[in-house]
Amino acid sequence: MRVAILLAAGESRRFGPGNKLLARIGRETVLARVLGLIAQAPVQRLIVVTGDRAPLVAAEVRRHAPHAPIVRTRDYREGMGASLRAAGRALRPVDREALLFLGDMPWLSPALAEKLVRVGRGGEPIVRPCRQAVPGHPVLLRGPALAALRQARGDEGLRAGRLAVRFIPAGLGCIADIDTPRALLRGRRRFG
Numbered sequence: 001m002r003v004a005i006l007l008a009a010g011e012s013r014r015f016g017p018g019n020k021l022l023a024r025i026g027r028e029t030v031l032a033r034v035l036g037l038i039a040q041a042p043v044q045r046l047i048v049v050t051g052d053r054a055p056l057v058a059a060e061v062r063r064h065a066p067h068a069p070i071v072r073t074r075d076y077r078e079g080m081g082a083s084l085r086a087a088g089r090a091l092r093p094v095d096r097e098a099l100l101f102l103g104d105m106p107w108l109s110p111a112l113a114e115k116l117v118r119v120g121r122g123g124e125p126i127v128r129p130c131r132q133a134v135p136g137h138p139v140l141l142r143g144p145a146l147a148a149l150r151q152a153r154g155d156e157g158l159r160a161g162r163l164a165v166r167f168i169p170a171g172l173g174c175i176a177d178i179d180t181p182r183a184l185l186r187g188r189r190r191f192g
Contacts (some may be wrong), residue, residue, distance in 0.1 A: 001044045001045070001092070001094045001095050001097075001098060002042065002043050002044060002095075002096065002097040002098065002099065002117070003043055003044065003045050003046065003047055003091070003095050003097070003098050003099075003146060004038045004041055004043040004045070004046045004047070004098070004099045004101060005046075005047050005049070005087045005098050005099070005101065005140075006034065006035070006038060006046060006047070006049065006059070006068075006101045006102075006103055007049050007080065007083045007084070007101070007102050007103060008031060008047045008048055008049060008050050008051075008057050008099070008103035009049050009050050009052060009054075009057075009072075009073055009076040009082070009083045009086075010051065010052060010076065010103070010104070011051075011052040011076065011077065012052070014179045014180050015174055015178070015180060015184075016181060017037075017149065019053045019056060019057065020104055020178050020179075020184070021034075021054065021055065021057060021060070021103045021110060021130025022056060022057070022060060022106060023178070023181075023184055023189060025101075025106055025184075026192075028058055030103070030106045030184075031057065031060050031061070031064075031103055031177060032060065032063070032064050033106035034101060034102075034103055034104075034105065034106050034108075035061065035064040035065050036046075036064070037063075037101075037106070037108050037113075037176055038101055038108055038113075039065070040110045040113070041099055041110075041113035041114070041138075042113060042114055042117050043099055043113075045068070045069075045072055046065055046068040046069075047068065047069055047071060047087055047090045047091075048061050048065070048068050048069070048070045048071070049070075049071050049072075049083045049086045049087050049090075050071070050072050051072065051073045051074070051075075051076025051082070051083065052076055052077075054072045056068050057103075058072075067104070069090060071073075071086045071087065071089070071090045072086075073085070073086040078153075078154065078155070079154050079155025080141045080152070080154075080155055081152040081153040081154045081155065082105055082152075083153075084149045084152035085149065085150055085152050087100075087149055088146070088149030088150035088152070089150065091146060091149070095146065096142060096143070096146075097117075097120070097140060097141065097142045097146070098140075098141045098142075098149075099113050099116065099117075099120070099138045099139070099140055099141075100137065100138055100139045100140075100141060101137060101138045102137050102138075102139060102177060104177045104178040104179070105137055105173070105174075105176065105177050105178075106187070106189055107139065107172075107173035107176045107190075107191040108137070108173045109170070109171050109173055109174075112129060112138065112170055112171075112173075112174060113138055115170075116128075116129065116138065116139075116140040116168070117140060118169050119140075119166065120140045120142065120166075122166065124142075124164045124165065124166040125140060125141065125142050125143050125144050125145040125163045125164060125165075126140065126141055126142075126145045126163055126164065126165040126166070127139070127140040127141070127165075127166045127167075127168065128165055128166070128167055128168075129167070129168055129169070129170030129174040130167045130168070130169065130170065130174070130175075131169070131170055131171065131172055131174055131175045134175050135167070135175075136174030136175040137174060137175075138174075143161070144163055145163055148163070150174055167190075172190075173191065176190075176191070
C-alpha cells in the first residue's frame with residue numbers, strides 16, 4: 001500500500017504570530033491547498049503529523065480530510081526528525097511506499113506525485129524531485145527508506161545513509177515553501 005505522510009508540526013517561528021499553515025491563499029488555507037494536492041496523489045491513505053498548535057491544525061485537517069489519522073508529536077521543537085519518527089510509528093506492515101509532503105508547500109504540481117511513483121518503479125528506495133540541483137518535495141520512500149523514518153533525528157530530516165536517491169527534474173513548486181510572510185506574498189504573485 002502507498003500512503004501519503006503530511007508533516008504539519010512545525011512552529012512557524014519565522015512566519016510571526018499564528019501558524020503559517022492556517023494563512024490564506026485566496027479562499028483556502030495553505031494547509032487546505034496542500035491537502036487538496038494530496039487528494040489527487042496516487043495514495044490509498046493519508047497520515048498527518050501535528051505538533052505546534054495541534055488542535056487548530058487538526059481541526060483544519062478534519063475539515064478537508066476527515067478520515068485521515070492525525071498523529072501528534074510532542075517533540076516537535078526538535079525539528080523534522082520528531083515528525084518523521086511519529087510518521088514511522090504510524091505506518092502499518094502493509095505500507096510499502098510513502099509520499100512525504102510538507103505542509104508549507106502549496107504550489108506543487110498535481111502531476112508530480114504521479115511522476116515520482118512512475119519513476120520509482122525502477123526500484124530505488126528514494127525518489128526525489130529537484131529544481132536546479134536543490135532537492136525538493138514530495139519524496140517517494142520505499143523499503144529501507146521507510147524503515148529509516150523511525151531513526152530520524154534533529155532538524156535535518158531523513159538520514160537515509162547509503163540508500164540510493166534518484167533525483168528527477170521538477171518545476172519551481174517542488175522547492176517553493178512558506179517560511180515568512182514575504183515568501184507567502186511572493187508565492188501568491190508567482191503561482192496564484
